[in-house]
Amino acid sequence: MHLTDDEFEAAVADALDSIPPQLTAVMDNVVILIEAEPPEHDPELLGVYEGTPLTERDSWWGAGALPDRITIFQGPLQRMCTSAAELREEIAITVVHEVAHHFGIGDDHLHELGWG
Template sequence: MTDLTQSTAPSSDDIETVARQVIATLPPAFAPHAKDIVLRIEDVAPDDMLDELETDDPLELTGIYDGIPMTEKSPSEPQHFPDTIWLFRRAIIDEWAERGDVTLHDLVAHVTVHELAHHFGWSDDDIAKIDRWWE
């Protein structure tokens, strides 16, 4: 039996390290387009973000892309804020514990890639067609 008395929850730095590894190892076709994305790790989503998404439970949101997808960007209308991927530590840990069938590294990598896909202009439906992760 595993001794959980000595275990500590993964820190924001642990989650950021995995996310940065994922970004650093993107295929060459995608890597240049991800280099300027800001990565933010927070314990939970801020209240204003939850309100905007019309959800009350911060543990339901593991990550979000905040920006204008590449497919919608226009050189004539510059963006006044950086594209940002937010990862929410407590929600990721909660899902990891509930699932029990994936490593924390794999879950963080999956959430990071999912949010990157939104940056590249993919919808949730597009992602679901090729990513059977949640089945």
């Protein structure tokens, strides 16, 4: 399944809009990026969170800190889905999964919650 770049970006924005406002309001110093493909060493990676989770930040954390990064990889998501609806659902799952890492929620707990 293939979406145009604009359609894919809109699906990521819709996924972010689905997160309750009380949670997005406390997201701090994080940027959401879309890249065509993940690193060569992990070609099936759907998304990645890079940064310091909110639960691990101390009072000195913000002094000159670069934004955390959530990157969503368009290629693998599109290759794994056979319909636009399925792709939009997988995008939403991936976005929520990576945002959860920003809040300090680990993979094991996300899998238990059905967001693995």
